[in-house]
Amino acid sequence: MNAQQLKNSILQEAIEGRLVPQDPNDEPASVLLDRIRKERARLVKEGKLKKKDLVETPISEEEIPFDIPENWEWCRLGWIGSWGAGATPAKGNPEYYNNGTIPWIRTGELNNGFVYDSEIKVTYKALEKCSLRICEVGDILIAMYGATIGKVALAGIKLTTNQACCACTPLFVYNKFLMYYLMASKKTFIEMGEGGAQPNISREKIVVFPFPLPPLAEQKRIVEKIEQLLPKVEEYGKAQEALDKLNAELPERLKKSILQEAIEGRLVPQDPNDEPASVLLDRIRKEKAQLVKEGKLKKKDLVETPISEDEIPFEIPESWEFARLSMLTNLIDGKKQVGKQICLDAKYLRGKSTGDFLPNGRFVKKNDNIILVDGENSGEVFKVPCDGYMGSTFKQLWVSEVLYLPYVLYFIRFHKDILRNSKKGAAIPHLNKDIFRNLVVGIPPLAEQKRIVEKIEELLAEVDKLK
Numbered sequence: 001m002n003a004q005q006l007k008n009s010i011l012q013e014a015i016e017g018r019l020v021p022q023d024p025n026d027e028p029a030s031v032l033l034d035r036i037r038k039e040r041a042r043l044v045k046e047g048k049l050k051k052k053d054l055v056e057t058p059i060s061e062e063e064i065p066f067d068i069p070e071n072w073e074w075c076r077l078g079w080i081g082s083w084g085a086g087a088t089p090a091k092g093n094p095e096y097y098n099n100g101t102i103p104w105i106r107t108g109e110l111n112n113g114f115v116y117d118s119e120i121k122v123t124y125k126a127l128e129k130c131s132l133r134i135c136e137v138g139d140i141l142i143a144m145y146g147a148t149i150g151k152v153a154l155a156g157i158k159l160t161t162n163q164a165c166c167a168c169t170p171l172f173v174y175n176k177f178l179m180y181y182l183m184a185s186k187k188t189f190i191e192m193g194e195g196g197a198q199p200n201i202s203r204e205k206i207v208v209f210p211f212p213l214p215p216l217a218e219q220k221r222i223v224e225k226i227e228q229l230l231p232k233v234e235e236y237g238k239a240q241e242a243l244d245k246l247n248a249e250l251p252e253r254l255k256k257s258i259l260q261e262a263i264e265g266r267l268v269p270q271d272p273n274d275e276p277a278s279v280l281l282d283r284i285r286k287e288k289a290q291l292v293k294e295g296k297l298k299k300k301d302l303v304e305t306p307i308s309e310d311e312i313p314f315e316i317p318e319s320w321e322f323a324r325l326s327m328l329t330n331l332i333d334g335k336k337q338v339g340k341q342i343c344l345d346a347k348y349l350r351g352k353s354t355g356d357f358l359p360n361g362r363f364v365k366k367n368d369n370i371i372l373v374d375g376e377n378s379g380e381v382f383k384v385p386c387d388g389y390m391g392s393t394f395k396q397l398w399v400s401e402v403l404y405l406p407y408v409l410y411f412i413r414f415h416k417d418i419l420r421n422s423k424k425g426a427a428i429p430h431l432n433k434d435i436f437r438n439l440v441v442g443i444p445p446l447a448e449q450k451r452i453v454e455k456i457e458e459l460l461a462e463v464d465k466l467k
Helices: 003-015 029-045 124-129 175-184 186-193 202-207 216-263 277-293 405-414 416-420 433-438 446-464
Strands: 073-076 081-085 102-105 120-122 140-143 152-155 165-170 210-213 321-324 329-332 335-344 357-364 369-372 381-383 388-390 394-399 440-443
Touching: 003 175, 003 216, 029 073, 029 210, 081 202, 102 124, 140 175, 152 175, 165 175, 175 186, 175 210, 175 216, 216 405, 216 446, 277 321, 277 440, 329 433, 369 405, 381 405, 388 394, 394 405, 405 416, 405 446, 416 433
Parallel strands: 335 388
Antiparallel strands: 073 210, 081 165, 102 120, 140 152, 140 165, 321 440, 329 394, 335 357, 357 388, 369 381, 369 394
16 A cells, blocks of 8 residues: 555544544534534624525435434534635736736645645735635635546635635634545545536535545544654655565666676686686787778777776676777768668667668678667667668667677676766767777676676566566
8 A cells, every 4th residue: 555545544543433432421413413503694794604504405325425423413514614716817907917016826826734825826906806805814625627627725815716626614624624624525525527528626625525524623633643643654655665665676677786786796606617808809900900901990999098006896707808999899870872772770670660761871790789879878889780881870880799798788787887978069869989998897708707697697587577
């Protein structure tokens, strides 16, 4: 049960008379209801209510939604208060708004508590000319229109409202109990408002809505209990949100931790029979020299910038070696080519579009690796599913054939946050190629690379089961 469900349950228990015990010494609600009737009659004599407000339409069995205690009474909301909506003074008339001091509440400002101010104020001229209702301190406000139907508040000061708010001055009913009852009934009000172009519940629908009237003393005990419980529900809600967030983040955190262990040489044990990484690096140097001769790499790609002590990020096993990413990989453009080919953009590669055919572009072959270099997902690597033209946000990723490609892709994935968050004079994040090339990574022996990848994939599959 989430916090909102728990809150709804508490309010439902409250309005059905199950939240606090009944006290046989309480004055029964029937006596309270008679007192309310006499008060309405007095207000009619004074011209503050109309004669029609004395009419009590009986409540049928079908209208009663739940059982209530014996000393409670069913009545209608119109019986226990004076209800009326506000109005909107003509926007084009400055006399109604300029230097206004009377808070004019709109439904978006209702807050399930006390309201003490409003964004817009109106003048006494507006109050006089525009049929605005002055709400007294403690009056109940409820939204009647649109997406805010059922939102409530209590007037913390004298104020007025727009026509989308209905206000009630309660008669011998504890205003907070009435507010919590309206909150508990919000779902029903929303259902009552459905079906029109502009959903609304109207004053007429509100005043005939059934209301379970407890003894006044019990109303106060119920409110006291609600207000003891709701702060605890709020604390529970915050704790639940934190837990939900942790649970949502946990798989990615675990994956990050697994990759961290992998790239630091702690995920699998070392084997003294493995050919050391130093031999592997010599083989890469020879491979690159040959590619330069063939014109597939440039001479500058042979340059190795020394790694200082300050750049070493962590300790590695003796059989490993540190190297810069530029020694192991390279970012290159595809070959310029003319001829109708599919455009390999990110949407196509993620299966979210069928792709467009272009007459020319940077050509890459099926099974080439390309890396996203622009946008918030910079650093993401894709295996090309078919011959085509790279989108402008990609570079071809060359990886030494001496290395085990899946291992290289995993340590690029691990460092993706560093790579994608490196903005270089642009509003859109993109892969900072200098950081990419100079990134210092630990290289295991080739046999260990394969053992590491096997273990990573075993563990990541287990993590995916947590989702």
